[in-house]
Structures are given as C-alpha cells and as structure tokens.
Amino acid sequence: MTSLSGGSxxxxxxxxxxxxxxxxxxxxxxDSIPPTWTCSVENGTRRYFCDRCSRENLRAIESRLDxxxx
Ligand SMILES: [Zn+2]
Numbered sequence: 001m002t003s004l005s006g007g008s009x010x011x012x013x014x015x016x017x018x019x020x021x022x023x024x025x026x027x028x029x030x031d032s033i034p035p036t037w038t039c040s041v042e043n044g045t046r047r048y049f050c051d052r053c054s055r056e057n058l059r060a061i062e063s064r065l066d067x068x069x070x
Pocket of ligand 1: 023024025026027028046050051052053054
C-alpha cells in the first residue's frame with residue numbers, strides 16, 4: 001500500500017491523470033500540484049490556482065461568500 005503525504009482527497013481517479021495542471025488565472029504549469037496551490041470547483045469544473053493567484057483568489061472567494069451571505 002502507498003501512503004500519500006499530506007493530501008487525503010487528492011487521490012488518483014481512473015482515467016484522469018492528476019499530474020499536469022495549469023493555473024486557471026496566469027497559466028503557470030506544474031507537473032505535481034504543490035500544497036500551496038488552490039483547487040476551486042466552479043460549476044462542477046475544477047480550477048487550479050497557483051500560490052500567487054490563490055492569495056488574490058481568496059479575496060474573490062471571500063467576497064463572493066460575503067455577497068451570498070447578504
Ligand atoms: Zn497563477
């Protein structure tokens with residue numbers, strides 16, 4: 001058995017190679033998602049943001065949450 005360090009829900013699903021990801025905002029590519037990257041699910045589609053964009057994206061997410069709370 002293999003035990004992945006860190007992530008729990010980031011397991012591999014059949015038919016979908018989890019290796020290559022591209023930042024949905026700036027286009028930065030990565031072969032393996034660092035823990036600093038953020039995965040955001042929008043309309044059933046997974047979007048990945050690099051550590052830089054994640055910080056800015058967090059503000060947007062928080063803003064969205066605030067607006068939907070009101
Ligand atoms: Zn980015």
